[in-house]
Amino acid sequence: MGYELEFEKPLAELEKKIIGLQRKGDRLRPDEHKQLQEAERELRHRTEEIYSNLSSWQTVLVARHKDRPYPADYIRLICDDFFELHGDRAFGDDHAIMAGPAKLDGDTVMLICQQKGRDTKERQFRNFGMPHPEGYRKAGRLMEQAEKFGFPVISLIDTPAAFPGLGDEERGQSEAIASDLYLMARLRVPTIAVVTGEGGSGGALAISVTNRILMLEYSIYSVAPPEAAASILWRDTAFAPQAAEAMKISARELQALDLIDELIPEPLGGAHHNYRSTADHLKAALLKHLAELKQLSVEELLEQRYQKFRNIGRFGRVQAPVAQG
């Protein structure tokens, strides 16, 4: 996969050395063979060191990595019989949202995902994973369908934001998101959301009002894109790294704040180094949480979900005025 991110430079250099030595194959001298082993060990060690200490901004770069697995990749690796459903039955079909039923370990679940697109053509087709109102309405329609048939809903989240166009305002982007929040709050099936890449503000939250919120180790979840926050509070988008740090948007920081239910570990160097391994961890986490949620009655599910969001917030109180005199 390579080490292309700025902070991965030392890893890129080691990899270059390793590849150079590996090319020699059988012609490797004993001392060169030793060098190769040391370099491989050093690469693993440096990767662990760097990746166990990623800053918020570095996490953003990994979450946005062009080779990072997308929900479609996870579906392919962990589910069977995925059948994509289309349309909102009112206006159109939004390609940033990919959704439909699938078998997860033998049971049907309703998958609701955001898909960014791998190459230029696909990115345009999927609008870079930025849904329009019809995408949120498709999601809502399928969540209601899941409820009708008793399918758990699993959301895989990876979006920079809901798309901010004029047409989106015309078609009610805010109403579409709000309606999904309202619907999800009282959905009578177990629900789990996993942020696999970018949790882009309201556009992500719309499909994330769930019994459990999980995040892959190097994913992010933010109230606003760091660039937007930088533009407003630092008056310059160049301060996006500072904005990311200040808002504490990485999965690790959010776990430390008790805002998520589980951090799913990624392979050394990030998910893009091993799709299979990441998918296995993701599947295991999903099955574990599903098993727990299936123990609950519908009323218990609803109350747990309500209390989960009810309890999010930090505030204080004014002290009683001190008596004068």
Next chain:
Amino acid sequence: MVKEAEVPSTAQTPSQDQTKPAQRPGNLAVKCPKCKEMLIGRDWEKNLRVCSRCSYHFKLSAYERIELLVDPDSFVETDSDIISVDPLNFVSSSQAYATRLDEERESISLNEAVVSGHATIENLPLALAIMDFRFIGGSMGSVVGEKITRTIELGIEKHVPVLISSASGGARMQEGLYSLMQMAKTSAALAKLGEAELPFFSLLTDPTTGGVTASFAMLGDVILAEPGALICFAGPRVIEGSMHMKLPEGSVTSEFVLQHGMIDAVVHRRELRQTLAKLLRLYTGVDRSK
């Protein structure tokens, strides 16, 4: 998690007389930002701070709006002592969030961007939460979310309708994901209100944007807007940026969202009170036991 923290010294203890109107400009002139007409203070006040020439609706503070809408002396404020803390130790190049909070509380004499409580309109009871744009641009952080949620829960408890008046630049970035989650928290409370078969009336004022629009503001059983209010998800500049075009005049305002089927009515400020009274009469007093 809901946490209670130490109290900063500038926090306002709720005074008894919060519904007293703000200092009136009297003979002073006020310039309309839209049509540039000079308005005489006294007339402007009489006209409910609406430009008599172009009907531009000036912003109202929360207490001014409450006084405008509810029966005299009927408003009982709740949770006025809840204040924001700084959960992320947020510092930007312009300012530290903690400092901003202190300064805002001091200069505006308001503890947060929303005032909550219950009252009557033409003797009909309701729970209400009225936002105030002056406090950090009406942005929604933990406290705004908490107070709005408590207002909705009060409605459920007292079995009365809920009114929320929005005025907001969106979610409060200084509280990170805590702010975003208030969108879910408030919407979930409204879903419970709906299950209790109680109505929610949403009033949109200038401006209503971002995470507030994309959560409780757009979930009203009836959604009203004042004329000419900016009502949108993404702001005009963001829309222009994403589309590489200039927005035409009057885009993403009350009239625009009405035309596109997103709200129920645009109501002039002088008719708001009687409109709400009518809605209260229509939506309550139905005996479902028959």
